[in-house]
Amino acid sequence: MENIYLDNNATTKVAPEVLEEMLPCLTGDYGNPSSIHRFGAKAGAKMKEARERVSAFLHCRESELVFTSCGTESNNLAIRGALEATPDKRHIVTTKVEHSSVLNVLHRMEKLGYALTILDVGEDGLLDLDNLRDALTSNTALVSIMHANNETGVLFPMEEIVNITKEHGVPLFVDAIQTVGKIPVDLSKLEIDLLAISGHKFHAPKGIGALYIRKGTRIRPMMLGGPQERNRRAGTENVAFIAGLARACELAEENFMRMETDVRRLRDKLEDGIAAAVPGAKRNGHKEKRLTNTSNFCFPVEGEAVLLMLDELGVYASSGSACASGALEPSHVLRAMNRSEKEALGAVRLTLSRCTTEKEIDFVLEKLPAIIEKLSAITPKVLPDFDLPDTKQAAE
Ligand code: PLP
Numbered sequence: 565m566e567n568i569y570l571d572n573n574a575t576t577k578v579a580p581e582v583l584e585e586m587l588p589c590l591t592g593d594y595g596n597p598s599s600i601h602r603f604g605a606k607a608g609a610k611m612k613e614a615r616e617r618v619s620a621f622l623h624c625r626e627s628e629l630v631f632t633s634c635g636t637e638s639n640n641l642a643i644r645g646a647l648e649a650t651p652d653k654r655h656i657v658t659t660k661v662e663h664s665s666v667l668n669v670l671h672r673m674e675k676l677g678y679a680l681t682i683l684d685v686g687e688d689g690l691l692d693l694d695n696l697r698d699a700l701t702s703n704t705a706l707v708s709i710m711h712a713n714n715e716t717g718v719l720f721p722m723e724e725i726v727n728i729t730k731e732h733g734v735p736l737f738v739d740a741i742q743t744v745g746k747i748p749v750d751l752s753k754l755e756i757d758l759l760a761i762s763g764h765k766f767h768a769p770k771g772i773g774a775l776y777i778r779k780g781t782r783i784r785p786m787m788l789g790g791p792q793e794r795n796r797r798a799g800t801e802n803v804a805f806i807a808g809l810a811r812a813c814e815l816a817e818e819n820f821m822r823m824e825t826d827v828r829r830l831r832d833k834l835e836d837g838i839a840a841a842v843p844g845a846k847r848n849g850h851k852e853k854r855l856t857n858t859s860n861f862c863f864p865v866e867g868e869a870v871l872l873m874l875d876e877l878g879v880y881a882s883s884g885s886a887c888a889s890g891a892l893e894p895s896h897v898l899r900a901m902n903r904s905e906k907e908a909l910g911a912v913r914l915t916l917s918r919c920t921t922e923k924e925i926d927f928v929l930e931k932l933p934a935i936i937e938k939l940s941a942i943t944p945k946v947l948p949d950f951d952l953p954d955t956k957q958a959a960e
Pocket residue numbers: 573574634635636637639663665710712713714739741742762763764773
């Protein structure tokens with residue numbers, strides 16, 4: 565069996581059509597799009613055409629797009645740029661389950677004197693929208709909420725969130741890095757002010773992202789230098805990768821139906837198979853309101869050990885745990901969803917793409933139950949916290 569790649573929320577394979585679109589910009593037509601000679605103008609024209617294609621895909625104006633180097637940069641620019649543009653307001657609202665590229669920026673802003681309201685999610689990963697409504701004040705500068713969660717795939721109800729923020733006249737920034745390219749996102753229908761996307765999540769290469777800035781939304785640039793991107797992001801544009809992003813958008817459009825049907829069917833087959841064959845497996849996230857490619861389970865063993873054993877078989881997945889100061893930290897997303905620390909350390913995320921095949925899913929279903937069984941047999945049975953004697957009291 566070849567490599568089985570089930571880590572598509574981390575990154576995806578570059579589509580051959582994307583590479584084909586990029587290559588001429590790297591070999592023959594490598595001019596600087598800002599140069600005024602014909603060679604530069606050719607690169608400039610390629611970039612203009614690519615911008616038209618990306619904006620058609622998102623249903624927005626070309627002038628509303630700023631190309632960046634990645635999703636993280638888009639998130640940083642959106643948050644810091646929007647806050648700097650409205651210095652009189654000092655309150656931000658977000659959720660507990662955002663990506664670190666949002667949460668870490670917001671915690672920095674908190675250190676700089678901003679008040680931060682971080683909304684809880686329920687056990688299914690969804691928000692209580694009354695809490696969002698209640699959190700907004702006349703001092704709120706920005707609401708920063710993701711579209712879909714990268715670990716569980718849970719989708720937040722964007723239309724309702726837009727309505728609430730509009731009612732209160734608060735700008736809304738959406739990290740749509742896990743949705744754009746997987747499901748249709750129509751910015752002519754959703755009145756979002758700022759929206760971040762990342763190419764490598766949908767078959768463009770790593771190193772290209774974009775920020776949508778709705779016409780009229782105030783933003784201060786973070787990267788200072790030349791006048792590129794209408795003075796909103798300095799630095800020579802990465803023409804080849806922008807062209808690749810445009811092709812990736814078109815391919816995504818052609819494949820939305822496949823994500824909705826074929827990918828969903830394979831994901832559900834994987835989940836049903838795991839639920840039937842792995843005792844104690846708990847699926848994470850709302851059953852319906854989530855991306856069709858994402859599956860996240862807590863197993864009654866260490867998730868990292870499962871990943872290592874899958875890796876030996878050529879199957880690549882991930883856990884939500886992060887390595888912090890030499891120890892494994894359980895996923896903040898699963899902890900927010902009320903999973904215990906021990907449960908969260910047993911998490912494994914399997915994420916499919918349009919390239920995933922039935923044979924690959926069958927292979928995983930054949931091997932995974934035995935892996936969990938083997939690990940269960942060697943996992944020490946630790947008493948749950950509440951059964952441990954209180955050492956302080958025992959000494960007294
Ligand atoms: N936001 C979300 C929800 C993500 O899933 C990711 C990547 O995993 C990012 C932001 C960061 O994107 P990038 O890897 O392009 O910097």
